[in-house]
Amino acid sequence: MILQPNVVGVPNPVPSADSRPYWDGCAAGELRIQRCASCGHVNVLPSRWCAACAAPSMRWVATSGSGSLYSWTVVWRPQIPAFTVPYAPAIVMLDEGAAVMSAVVGCAVDELTDGLRLTVMFVPTDHGMVVPFFRPAATAPITVPSTTASPT
Numbered sequence: 001m002i003l004q005p006n007v008v009g010v011p012n013p014v015p016s017a018d019s020r021p022y023w024d025g026c027a028a029g030e031l032r033i034q035r036c037a038s039c040g041h042v043n044v045l046p047s048r049w050c051a052a053c054a055a056p057s058m059r060w061v062a063t064s065g066s067g068s069l070y071s072w073t074v075v076w077r078p079q080i081p082a083f084t085v086p087y088a089p090a091i092v093m094l095d096e097g098a099a100v101m102s103a104v105v106g107c108a109v110d111e112l113t114d115g116l117r118l119t120v121m122f123v124p125t126d127h128g129m130v131v132p133f134f135r136p137a138a139t140a141p142i143t144v145p146s147t148t149a150s151p152t
């Protein structure tokens with residue numbers, strides 16, 4: 001069984017003023033993180049101030065969308081019935097040095113391995129959000145069943 005993105009009937013992210021550039025990036029097919037213009041520190045959680053040097057210099061930048069599987073779990077009992085199991089929430093270490101939370105799709109559970117090279121893919125939800133998932137970089141993109149909504 002190939003892991004698939006859960007995008008129908010599941011809770012959707014609610015962008016805040018600080019996280020809106022991240023979600024706008026997803027809708028544009030771009031995975032964004034923040035980088036400090038003063039010291040270069042990268043950050044995933046939106047902030048106006050750098051966690052390393054405290055400068056108010058955090059800027060949104062596009063990433064390559066590539067990284068490695070750092071940690072994951074496989075969920076076999078869904079938190080709510082809308083989630084199709086199994087699914088694999090994961091922490092992906094981006095090549096830019098930031099760790100992002102997502103889920104791995106496009107491979108079987110037993111193919112998940114430490115350091116697996118991954119690439120981002122964006123999938124629209126049935127509520128009009130576009131969310132990032134990661135698939136193995138060495139495999140062809142997966143076909144995702146369409147949702148009724150179009151990305152915003």
Ligand SMILES: [Zn+2]
Binds near residue numbers: 040
């Ligand atoms: Zn800094």
